[in-house]
Amino acid sequence: MSYRIAVRALCDFAAKRGDLDLRFTPSPSAQEGIAGHQLVGERRGERYEREVALRGSYRHLEVRGRADGYDPVANRLEEIKTHRGDLSRQPANQRALHWAQAKVYGHLLCVERGLDQLTVALIYFDIVSQRETPLSESCSADELREVFETLCQAFLAWAQQELAHRRRRDRALQALRFPFAGFRDGQRPLAETVYKSIHTRRWLMLQAPTGIGKTLGTLFPMLKAMPGEPLDKIFFLTARNTGQRLALDALRSLGAERQRLEGAGPDELGCDDIDIDSAAEAVPLRVLTLTSRDKACEHPDKACHGDSCPLAAGFYDRLPAARVAAVERGWLDRAGLREIALGHQVCPYYLGQEMARWADVVIGDVNYWFDFHAMLYALSQQQQWQVGLLVDEAHNLVERGRGMYSATLDHAAFRRLKPTLPAPLRRPLSRVASVWQALAEESDVEYRVLETLPGKLINALQQAVSQIVEYQSEQPIALDSELQRFAFDAQHFCRVADMFGDHSICDVTRQSARGRQRNAGARVTLRNVVPAPFLAPRFAAAHGGALFSATLAPEAYYRDLLGVPEGAPWVSLASPFRDSQLEVQIAARLSTRYADREASLTPLADRIAEQFQARRGNYLAFFSSFAYLEQVADRLAERHPQIPLWRQASHMDDDAREAFLGRFETSGEGVGFAVLGGIFGEGIDLPGDRLIGAFVATLGLPQVNPVNEQMRARLQALYGHGYDYAYFFPGMQKVVQAAGRVIRSGTDEGVIHLLDDRFAKRESQALLPAWWPKPITD
Numbered sequence: 001m002s003y004r005i006a007v008r009a010l011c012d013f014a015a016k017r018g019d020l021d022l023r024f025t026p027s028p029s030a031q032e033g034i035a036g037h038q039l040v041g042e043r044r045g046e047r048y049e050r051e052v053a054l055r056g057s058y059r060h061l062e063v064r065g066r067a068d069g070y071d072p073v074a075n076r077l078e079e080i081k082t083h084r085g086d087l088s089r090q091p092a093n094q095r096a097l098h099w100a101q102a103k104v105y106g107h108l109l110c111v112e113r114g115l116d117q118l119t120v121a122l123i124y125f126d127i128v129s130q131r132e133t134p135l136s137e138s139c140s141a142d143e144l145r146e147v148f149e150t151l152c153q154a155f156l157a158w159a160q161q162e163l164a165h166r167r168r169r170d171r172a173l174q175a176l177r178f179p180f181a182g183f184r185d186g187q188r189p190l191a192e193t194v195y196k197s198i199h200t201r202r203w204l205m206l207q208a209p210t211g212i213g214k215t216l217g218t219l220f221p222m223l224k225a226m227p228g229e230p231l232d233k234i235f236f237l238t239a240r241n242t243g244q245r246l247a248l249d250a251l252r253s254l255g256a257e258r259q260r261l262e263g264a265g266p267d268e269l270g271c272d273d274i275d276i277d278s279a280a281e282a283v284p285l286r287v288l289t290l291t292s293r294d295k296a297c298e299h300p301d302k303a304c305h306g307d308s309c310p311l312a313a314g315f316y317d318r319l320p321a322a323r324v325a326a327v328e329r330g331w332l333d334r335a336g337l338r339e340i341a342l343g344h345q346v347c348p349y350y351l352g353q354e355m356a357r358w359a360d361v362v363i364g365d366v367n368y369w370f371d372f373h374a375m376l377y378a379l380s381q382q383q384q385w386q387v388g389l390l391v392d393e394a395h396n397l398v399e400r401g402r403g404m405y406s407a408t409l410d411h412a413a414f415r416r417l418k419p420t421l422p423a424p425l426r427r428p429l430s431r432v433a434s435v436w437q438a439l440a441e442e443s444d445v446e447y448r449v450l451e452t453l454p455g456k457l458i459n460a461l462q463q464a465v466s467q468i469v470e471y472q473s474e475q476p477i478a479l480d481s482e483l484q485r486f487a488f489d490a491q492h493f494c495r496v497a498d499m500f501g502d503h504s505i506c507d508v509t510r511q512s513a514r515g516r517q518r519n520a521g522a523r524v525t526l527r528n529v530v531p532a533p534f535l536a537p538r539f540a541a542a543h544g545g546a547l548f549s550a551t552l553a554p555e556a557y558y559r560d561l562l563g564v565p566e567g568a569p570w571v572s573l574a575s576p577f578r579d580s581q582l583e584v585q586i587a588a589r590l591s592t593r594y595a596d597r598e599a600s601l602t603p604l605a606d607r608i609a610e611q612f613q614a615r616r617g618n619y620l621a622f623f624s625s626f627a628y629l630e631q632v633a634d635r636l637a638e639r640h641p642q643i644p645l646w647r648q649a650s651h652m653d654d655d656a657r658e659a660f661l662g663r664f665e666t667s668g669e670g671v672g673f674a675v676l677g678g679i680f681g682e683g684i685d686l687p688g689d690r691l692i693g694a695f696v697a698t699l700g701l702p703q704v705n706p707v708n709e710q711m712r713a714r715l716q717a718l719y720g721h722g723y724d725y726a727y728f729f730p731g732m733q734k735v736v737q738a739a740g741r742v743i744r745s746g747t748d749e750g751v752i753h754l755l756d757d758r759f760a761k762r763e764s765q766a767l768l769p770a771w772w773p774k775p776i777t778d
Contacts, residue, residue: 001167002057003159006383007065007104009357014154015100018093019306020315020350028082028127031498036082036125037068040132047072054108058152061159067105068123076119076136077106082127085469093316098122100151107144116141128466161327162358168284169360170227176283178220179253185576185746187217193571195221198229198388198544203568205394205559207552209575209769210740211748214548215243216250218390219361223254223285225388226360231543232385233359235376237366239396242683244289247363247392248333255283256361257331288332288355290364290375296334296349298342311347319354322346326355357383366397370538371404372495377538389545393683395552395733398561401531405504407493409461411436411511411521417482425483428467432460440510440522447706450506454524458497461490496526502718503530505710527707529714532563539565550740551733553767560719575771577743583751584768584775588760592698597628604697604755605636608671611753612643617692618664622676622738624698626650632697633673644670648680664690674738676700682737687744693751694742699758700731732767740769 028036041050048071055064068080079102083090099122106120121136183191190208197204198221208214222234236247251257294300299309306313322344326332329340332355341348356362356379368376369389380387391397414433421429435456468487500506504526511521528534539545552558555570587607592600608621623629626648633647646663649656657679663672664686674680676698702708708726716722735754742750758764760777768775 001163002060002062003163004062004064004384005155005159007054007063007101007108009383010061010063010151010155011097011100011104013158014151015097016093016316016319017096018314018316019091020304020309020312020347021091021093021306022304028084031495032127033082036127037080039130040078040080040123040125041069043132044069044071045073052105052109054105054112056108056111056148058149059156060163061152061156063104063108063148063152065105065108067109070109074119075115075117076121077102077109078121078123079105080123080125082125084126084128084466087124087126087133095122100147103139103144103147104151106139107141107148110141110144118144120144128462165284165286165327170230172283172285173223173227176220176224176254179216179255183217184211184213186212186573187576190214190217190573191221193573194218194390194546195225197546197569198222198225198231201544203539203542203544203565204546204548205552205555205564205568205570206546206548207570207572208548208550209573209577209771210550211744211746212573212576214550215246215392216253218546218548219247219250220254222388222390223361229386229388229543231388232383233380234361234388234390235369236361236363236390236392237369238363238392239366239400240393240679240683243392244363248287248289251285251287251361254285256285256287284330285361286327286330286332286355286359287361288337288352288359288363289334290352290356290362290368291334291337291349292365293349296338296347296352298348304347309347311341311345315346315350318344318346319351322351323354323358326351327358332359366391366400367404370397370401370535372492374538377541380541386543387541389542391545391547393549394547394562395549395558395737397535397547398531398558398730401535401562402528405496405499405528405531405534406526407489407496408523408525409436409489409493410523411440412523413482414486415521417486420482422471424471425464425467428460428464432457432464435460436522436524439508439524443508443510446510448508449710450508453497453500453506453526457524458494462494465491465494493524493526496528499534500526501533502714503533504528505714507707507710527711529711530561530718532561534563536563536565539563550769551736554729557721557725557729561725575769576746577748577771579771579773581743581746581749582773584772585751585753586759586775586777587753587755588757588777590755590757592624592628592756597631600697601631601635602639604632604695605639607753607755608632608636608695609640609643611693611695611751612640612669612671615692615751616669617689618668618686619671619693619695620680620691620738620741621671621673621695622681622697623673624676624700626675628697629673629675636671646670646672648672648674648678652679661686666690676738677734680741681734682740684741685744686741687748691741691744691750693753694739695753695755696735696738697755698731698735699728699756699764700734701727702730728763729767732764736767736769 041048048069050069052067052070054067055062067077069078079098081098102120102122106118109115110118117138117140119136119138121134124133190212193204193206219236225231226234238244298311302309304312322340325340325344329336337352338348341351353375356376362376368374418433439454439457465487507525507527509523511523547564590600590603612619623632629647633645636643636645646660648660660672661684663670666689676696677700712722712726715725719725739752742752
């Protein structure tokens with residue numbers, strides 16, 4: 001059995017030395033890199049060969065890749081690297097890595113074409129000045145072969161280990177049994193549907209009710225399909241941290257942690273009777289949880305290079321030992337990865353990035369596959385991995401996708417930055433300021449949509465980013481500094497502008513003048529409305545996968561906005577719950593519209609109290625805003641002080657969230673007040689009598705404002721369903737998600753109060769779960 005590896009991966013593993021150093025950044029975007037490669041190629045002669053596919057072998061290694069270009073007349077192989085900033089400040093270890101890549105391609109070309117010697121060139125192309133800096137060496141075929149074999153020898157032992165691991169993993173997965181004595185109702189058809197979809201290399205849109213055990217019901221069949229396809233990796237992507245925890249729990253139940261599962265009962269995992277022997281069997285599966293850089297960084301006050309951060313100094317020298325320790329451990333959740341990283345004095349975040357190459361199952365946020373800077377997507381493309389994707393709570397991907405492909409520049413934040421600017425950056429950023437101010441003064445209205453992109457501002461931003469990069473290469477900039485944030489924001493804005501189309505809107509919002517400022521500023525936003533054009537290529541890049549959620553209807557809404565492949569089936573599974581478990585009441589004479597909020601406070605408080613007295617226990621009450629939440633909570637406390645209550649606050653940290661949920665004790669009593677669509681509106685499990693009812697005092701409709709009205713108009717023009725797509729469907733999805741917290745198992749019983757007259761309308765009830773009983777309307 002041979003081990004296939006890309007040229008870049010081989011060199012990354014065997015040729016990197018020294019410090020982690022991010023000073024020579026920000027690097028060009030993928031689009032800029034492609035454009036730079038094309039421009040260099042166009043400057044060459046007619047016989048110039050581009051994207052030359054090459055492969056070769058060393059013992060049981062199969063090495064492959066594409067050389068950027070070859071000039072047969074000059075017998076010159078070129079490796080093209082796009083960059084920003086002064087090339088003389090490029091870290092030496094980065095230059096050495098580039099030479100290694102070029103010489104490996106040179107060896108493969110010499111073998112394929114029978115060449116005795118070859119000129120190998122690095123072509124550095126500055127995307128700002130569009131100038132080329134060529135560096136070349138004349139090499140014999142023997143010299144290039146020696147470089148190639150040295151790198152292969154450095155990787156060979158690791159390759160043998162990886163081949164052995166894959167054999168053990170695949171054998172174990174072929175023999176893998178479901179870890180419980182039986183499937184939950186509906187869980188078997190769920191698993192079968194996912195298994196069939198990955199075998200047919202298709203995407204699946206799966207609406208599966210809350211409580212069916214979706215996490216384990218999708219991971220188990222994907223793992224079973226892994227050896228036969230074959231799949232190199234499984235990526236379990238979530239929009240919320242709670243989904244990551246459930247995925248880890250499911251993998252523990254399958255034996256991935258190599259120790260007996262402790263502390264998690266069947267209800268937590270979405271299964272019934274646990275099969276202890278099966279759950280205890282160790283499965284040689286490497287599991288990695290990816291954590292964002294701001295949460296994983298041990299030294300946020302330091303810049304990412306060896307002169308500043310002790311965990312960046314000598315990073316690549318200490319990485320091999322850390323990598324060995326990580327694969328031996330296998331279970332790399334956030335705590336485990338951090339322990340290994342600090343034990344070897346390397347950065348936890350970048351160790352996680354490295355281990356994504358060697359893990360079997362990677363759990364992380366949806367942005368790791370779908371956004372501009374998606375690390376897992378980029379690695380998969382480079383390494384040509386066969387990847388199976390599972391996207392949990394996929395209804396969130398509409399808003400998350402919009403956020404990934406939108407960009408905002410805030411004038412107020414820029415003004416705070418200006419007084420602190422170092423001297424070399426004052427001139428380029430002053431030009432940004434003047435162009436930006438002119439844009440703000442072009443109109444007296446508070447909000448307007450631009451017909452064309454602000455070209456002068458974009459040009460000024462591009463030049464400013466280049467100057468910041470130059471400065472950053474000499475001076476450390478902390479990750480959390482205003483200057484660093486502005487540089488990232490400006491670069492992202494320019495990248496989004498490069499891909500602007502009718503899927504997005506460019507708008508300007510005037511900001512109020514403050515203090516001694518004479519003129520108001522402006523917030524400029526490139527606002528994505530339809531993420532489908534950006535997400536569709538990411539779906540196509542995977543071997544197959546499933547988008548699953550309890551709320552993935554209406555089907556057309558998610559197809560249109562997400563860009564799911566045309567042939568992807570949409571499947572809605574029946575609920576395992578009985579309508580007798582739930583009572584649904586609609587307050588048909590109550591309005592929670594903004595104009596009626598004050599009048600609704602007392603009726604809402606009394607309704608909550610009446611239900612609490614009828615059946616004492618734990619309840620959740622959901623509202624459209626923190627202000628409305630506070631008003632109703634105050635009124636309840638005033639009129640019914642005997643009822644315990646607790647409130648969600650804005651910007652709660654992890655401890656505060658756990659404390660809020662901790663109030664929902666078994667046999668407890670009280671009402672938790674939360675915001676609809678917030679952290680407690682989905683992804684939390686409070687089974688049994690930890691939660692016996694919910695009040696939803698809003699349809700969850702987005703606020704009517706100029707921005708949302710522009711989105712409604714654009715969606716109307718594209719799909720003919722502007723109001724439904726911009727307001728109604730997203731609002732009702734939040735309602736169903738929140739109400740879904742009540743019934744979590746086959747023994748739960750509860751009540752849901754829908755507190756607005758609009759819930760009594762036919763179109764609203766059509767979007768409620770089919771298994772719910774007919775609502776009682778009063």
